[in-house]
Amino acid sequence: MIKSKIFDYLKKVIKEKIEIEVFVPENEQFGHYSSNVALKLATLARKNADLNAELRGKNPMQIAEEIKTALSSMIARDFFEKIEVATPGFINFWISEKVLQDELKEILKKKQNYGKSAVRGQMSKVQIEFISANPTGQLTIGNGRGGFFGDVLANILKFAGYKVVKEYYVNDAKASTQIKELGKTALGEGNIYKTKNLELIIKNLGEKLKNITDYGKAGNLLAREIQKDNKKFIEKGLKINFDKWFSEESLYKNGAVEKLLDELKRKNLVYEKGGALWMKTKDFGDNEDRVLVRASGEPTYFLPDMAYHLNKFKTRKFTQVIDIWGADHHGYEPRLRAGLKALSIFENGDGKFKVIITQLIRLIKEGKEVKMSKRNGEFITLDDLIKEVGLDATRFFFLMSSSDTHMNFDLSLAKERSMKNPVYYVQYAAVRCGGILRKSNVKYQKSRIKFDLLSTNEDLNLIRQLARFSEVIKEAANNYNPQILARYSLDLAKTFHNFYEKERIMGAEENLMAARLELIKATQVIFKNLFGLLGVSMPKKM
């Protein structure tokens, strides 16, 4: 990885242990990579009198010049084509052709494993829970956002070397209010849930519901059917494959909920008020205490959810747990966090539990907002949207923006726009790669490829862009940020289209053609990986 090599060189030179940055500057006149190390050092020297005397009184430009000199006298000499110092103290790097050509060889050698790494030790076991939609109806567009986000984040973390479990929490507990409400609907005694196909599902269930009078049981039965449909849709329609479907009801069955309540009582964290059992969450950072068991004797959602998270941390021993929730649940975070803290989950800090909130999506149709309500039965489901716009386009559109953007989705433009969705731009680049490779039936010996012939601006730009893949994976994984990858795929496509426009492959001089075909192969490898990670299909033709 080129970037980390620059890091290493800089660390050798500066000795101080400080946070420095190496980045790809937006403007190419500032080099292939750039670092603010001198600026950071100067700031530090000004604030901290104990620091290395050599630095005292020097301005960033002087420090940058010294680092440049030191780098130039090291082996780094062959690594960089040029190093420049720029105001107010940046050091800009140009990578030598040789290094880039070697990196290309590396990609061709490692193929689909290029950029993969293995994370060892304590923090490597990650559980990531997402969608977890209530089995009371079809998935919403908001579920889709969280779903694609979680799926791709999990893919990235896996690729970056973590052991990842993608998990869906099925809220099928007979004791829960919504399941009971659903049960009423199933038994024809309520009509809160008026979603598509619901009547049909109930009709099909007919026999099984006959002798049931218990709302919880009836609701659970109906929920299971709805869940079957949702699962099928998630796997086939959304192309998201969960490693585990975790049933809330199972926590009741195996006694985990009861056991937890006992433990809380034993730890003197529970008291009674108004006939209900309350937990002293306020003592652990929540705004107020919370009900665990209602006056009716039924547990709230909170109690089994704590049991669930206890299962994640203690039973299954995940070292990193990530929950992805819609914005309408964000207020719940302090409660759960307080609960887990009370259970001594966070003895080594609460960083092992991360909640990512995805903001809601606003649907616009003909200039007006379409209110999404499950209750009136007129909402647009995720299924509808994907049928209209297509899975690849929907996925990519959602993945391009940050989870906390309040996205506007214009349905009137959706279809029209879908044809111009950026995903097609990326797919087209991959199709072009495939097209060239299909047409070129040229035979050449791999060992004799002259990679040093790849020396035009376009050749080198493309290689540099390909080499960024491994850096982007790392960045996306470290920041839990899938959109970095989606954006990168656009960058790569742009660089490739530029290359394609300006350089010929077929018809070039024999040795150059062979080298360029290898370059195209490498590009295809990276695209393939990108599409796999993003869950987007890689068409051969468009």
Next chain:
RNA sequence: GCCCUUGUAGUGAAAUGGAUAUCACGACAGGCUUCGAACCUGUUAUUGGGGGUUCGAAUCCCUCCAAGGGCACCA
């Protein structure tokens, strides 16, 4: 009232405190005898207002304005 999130070209978005704010769509002006033009090249914003911190702010702090969400013995 309190809490969370957001405010960036006509539109939708991007930018771990870095340099001349990036991308797509739309609009306008150009580009195919040759690997697929679903492509390429231009033009289109002083980042909601006002203060502050910093060598350096879309990003951090304060304040005002605006939008979305949450404040259940629902999940």
